[in-house]
Amino acid sequence: MSNPTVTCVTCKQEGPAITGRIPFRGDLKAEIQGSVCxxxxxxxxxxxxxxxxEYRLNLAEKRAHEVLEAQVKQFLHLSGAADVDDAAVGPDKARELGNL
Ligand SMILES: [Zn+2]
Known part of the structure; x- marks a missing residue:
């Protein structure tokens, strides 16, 4: 039995599907499972x-998960990723993240 493959939105290649646990919820988890190698x-x-x-995230806090969800979308090029380049993330955003 061969492992399932996915067409990956991140590297644009066909690759093996993720077999481990995906620590995200709902649609995001489904999207990662279905479209990331x-x-x-x-x-x-x-x-x-x-x-x-870097951000000293406390994973017991909901806010930490919101940051990770935003970051994972951007990192993996998922739908719903914030359409901003790094230069557009100004000091306000950095401060906000720093305040976690
Ligand atoms: Zn990939």
Missing amino acids: APCWSNWMAQQLKIIN
């Missing part, structure tokens, strides 16, 4: 750790 997901898991450390 396992290697890109691994990249995100590493990036997620950096984000948690």
